[in-house]
């Protein structure tokens with residue numbers, strides 16, 4: 001009977017916790033390796049980062065990347081980002097696949113155009129996240145740096161913000177070198193219905209260099225371009241993402257359930 005009560009208590013604890021794949025503030029150094037929070041409302045943008053079809057029928061494969069500093073040796077086990085859909089219109093039936101890539105850093109040079117940018121590809125996965133609604137951000141804008149959408153400004157209103165949570169399998173953990181700068185890109189893959197475009201949300205926080213964007217064409221990738229505020233080019237834009245490590249809470253539950261199972265086995269075996 002005591003064992004049954006223990007199992008019930010542990011099961012209740014599991015149900016009472018939020019889904020471990022999600023990420024919520026406040027920042028917890030035991031869980032969070034890097035945090036750049038989303039900027040909700042005026043001044044916030046969702047920057048086109050999709051493999052999709054423009055309204056005129058031409059394909060687009062835009063990619064956005066931002067930098068971070070590895071400041072401890074724990075591996076990246078989860079990647080969390082925020083984003084929105086152009087005109088708040090997600091594509092019906094889309095399988096929800098994203099391409100995530102981590103690059104080395106090409107440091108900034110002495111000249112004004114020598115901003116830092118992604119270098120060699122170190123890690124790349126195509127993953128399907130869990131998705132949850134994050135909130136309404138009235139006053140923010142969707143931005144296409146190519147200015148094909150909503151020409152000539154490239155800007156249009158939207159406000160539905162979603163959180164995308166990518167949980168990596170242990171064999172896919174990204175193992176970093178402390179003191180090293182890396183870049184992360186996130187792109188929504190294979191959107192075939194014209195009129196649906198995903199944008200990666202900009203962040204309240206600035207670190208390192210501006211985010212960058214590029215196009216992946218048939219003839220290869222274009223250069224990386226700096227991402228600046230389209231309404232105030234003096235303002236740097238960075239992207240909203242969180243990198244987490246193995247969550248202590250999850251390990252406590254796993255160990256607890258293991259001990260309970262062992263105790264039950266001992267009782268039955270007697």
Ligand SMILES: [Ca+2]
Pocket residue numbers: 066067068206207208209210211238239
């Ligand atoms: Ca940055």
